[in-house]
Amino acid sequence: MSIRGEALDRLVIPDGTTVEERDLVTDGDVIIGGQSTVEFGVRGRTVIAGERTVFDGSIESRADCRLDMWCEIQGNVLVGADAYIGERAHVGGQLMVSGDLDIGDEVTIEEGFEASGWIVIRNPMPSIVFLFIYLSHLLRIGEEEAAQTVASELLNEDDDAPDPLVIPRGSRVNDDTWRVSTRGEIGDDCRLHGNIRATSLDIGANNEVFGSLRTKRCITIGQNTCIHGDVTTRHGTVTIAEGAEIRGDVSCGDLDLHENAHIDGSIRASGEMSITNEALVDVDVGPDIDPA
Template sequence: MSIRSDPLERLAIPDGTTVEERDLVTDGDVIVGGQSTVEFGVRGRTVVAGERVTFGNDIEAEGDCRLDMWCDVAGNVLVGEDAYIGERTRIGGQLMVSGDLDIGDDVDIERGFEANGWIVIRNPMPTVVFFFVYLSHLLRIGEEEEAREAAEELLGDAEADEEDEELDPLIVPRGSSVSDDAWRVSKPGVVGDDCRIHGNIRATSLEVGRDNNVFGSLRARGDITVGEGTRVHGDVTTKRGTVRIAPGAEILGDVACEDLSLHDDAAIDGSIRARGEMSIHREFARETE
């Protein structure tokens, strides 16, 4: 897991993430903050969800799956290793666990469950809640290395091979809504490279990487960057920020912004409305963190 300052305070879509029919698919871990709605199913390595998260389809985790209390999963939960299910969680399908099952009180599993390992009935979820609080505290006081080790222990990265450790997680911030219609977050958003995303993306700012296909519009209050070779099937709009469009990018809609920085090898099919400065150039300055 990649630990940066406030890693849970942004929407992070890692390289190669795709939406396949009704499933959100990534090679790495999936972390969903509490009070969020994900109308897709989720397929990833380890899946961690905070309290009162709703999933609209199946969860498939190659490693562990940790669902906090009051979660609601419309479909099946299929877990390759251990599962931790918080109290009063509802699963609309089956729960299938290859390892151990730690399950809270008053959990409703409509089509039954199986676990190949130990089954313990209690409330395990305060561990997950404590993890998020503890991780945030470590980052605030600058203990990034200790925070990284804590995250690796929770998500099972300590036993992963070197290639797996380099995979960034998919992070949905607390209180977000993710669906085929729109991704709505009140935090900054970052999209990696080679992704195929369905839905309009709404965030405070947006940075979209290379060679993506976004079947929807981009909207933010701050800056928006569209990377090389990315195609946006919709409008790109910001209220107060700058839009930067890299070479080979294609916007199949309108662009509205304060300032516009446009590479001459990019294409905009719709109209352009820039209230401030507009520049067209041959070089594209990449921002560094």
């Protein structure tokens, strides 16, 4: 994860992420900014959530789980290593921790908890706050390599680890709509449900998205990706690669279309439209602005 690239300030869906029934499933870590609503259960390696994040399902983390103050989890929280639960968090089901439990005041666990290691009752510093304060200090004194090392250790990263799934602060994610106020990046081989709303989108290859895409800026759609819905950008360019399929309408400024891509619906381009048989490169998505 690139510290300089502000990786926590955009939606990042890594390769192989899927929505299975009511769960969002990924091989790597999950980082969710504060005041977000995730109307899924979440399954990943380490799960980190900022303050006042709401989960409508359960959390299953193979490694650590860090939930900041005022988090609301409707289901169970099952943790394969250590857990850090901030004050006034609420768990609607059970809390099961295979390692140590660090827990704040006035935490409510409806169906009881169990920890195999030490249990410490205190008010741990919010994980997202700690992460940003520490990394910001290292970057301010010029220790960029040290900051990258710390981020990797906090997220249990190694050279072979998959990229984390990142949902930025203030987002709302469910099987109807993924709504973020930042740009979004989707890797390869993902299967997602819901209309995606972001400032711009860069979608990789061999994905299937059961919903529409809408941005204010550019949208790129990789090879052999299928979008079951409309693709709309207010001002930007839509780039559709070879083998991609759009099962809906396309509305944009400029359109770059591979001749072997397929669009079921109508095309409305207010600017230039080009059709090519060459590989299409990603366009510049530009700076973040308010979502469509």
